[in-house]
Amino acid sequence: MSRIHDMGGRYGDGPITPEPQDAPVFPEDWHGRALAVTLACGALGQWNIDISRHARECLSPSDYMNFSYYEKWLAALADLLVAQGVLRREDLSDVDEAANDSDAAEPAHPLAERCLSADRVAAVLAAGGPADRKSPVAAQYQPGDLVRTRLSGNRLVAGGHTRLPTYASHAQGQILRLHGTHVFPDSNAHGQGEAPEPLYAVAFAARDLWPQAEHPNDEVVLDLWQSYLEPVSS
Incomplete structure (x- = not known):
């Protein structure tokens, strides 16, 4: 079940109106x-x-x-x-x-x-607060590989923090880039250690995320940790 903050890609919330470029950094x-x-x-x-x-x-x-x-x-x-x-x-x-x-x-x-x-x-x-770390976890994917996301949700803590949005669950995408190994938020948010693992930029076609995408050929790029992904069977 989607939690209240997981609003990305949801229908019915109205259009997004960007702030003008000259808007103050802090309106109040x-x-x-x-x-x-x-x-x-x-x-x-x-x-x-x-x-x-x-x-x-x-x-x-x-x-x-x-x-x-x-x-x-x-x-x-x-x-x-x-x-x-x-x-x-x-x-x-x-x-x-x-x-x-x-x-x-x-x-x-x-x-x-x-x-x-x-x-x-x-x-x-x-x-700043760099989140890149050395890790023994080997990268499973390379740029160009096809992958599929798993069901969104923290597998370590019930109802816990995760960076995989619900709208991208079970979607097929393509690896664009390997960012190296980074702190795993699903673990780090709950005092279970940094548990760093490979982090990828993954590209998804809008039509693969939403059945009635307004612009189906648009592309959405998400940064996703390795444990969010599984290989696409050939």
Whole structure:
């Protein structure tokens, strides 16, 4: 069953209207602040990018559908901070009555030394978070090979995170490129290790993804991990 966030290629949601090229990066001031606080909290090292993506996917269906983009980010961040023990629920409330009742200075947070200071931001952002890794898993496919995707879904954790969209389940495509070996999100999102494996760019004809594609000869390229794929029988 498709989960609420797995919306790619779904009918009935209306046309996509791209933003104009001169649109501001952050239409609202708080959007930039939401991005900043998310990056700063990520620098604490208590979760990885796949865990954070899964946290957004785990928002309640009503919140996911009604929240704007950055509201999803903030809601998932709040959930992560509590789930990982960085903060308490009462720390995120508007009024912390316990704190108001005491004039004593709070002890330093255990993660205070990992705070992302302003002078480190540029270097941290420039370094990024590379996901390519060495792995003993050999590449099974080469450019030009025909493959078929498996049924979308995490095979390690029921209802878990995966990067294979439902609309591409059981579709035939062709390998365009091998990207090397990269962290496997289905494992990494659930604390089961990075488990790197080969990652491929796979091309699909629109007609092979949707029975009534508006432009059947269009091509969709997805980056897919090896365990999402199986060879096409000759």
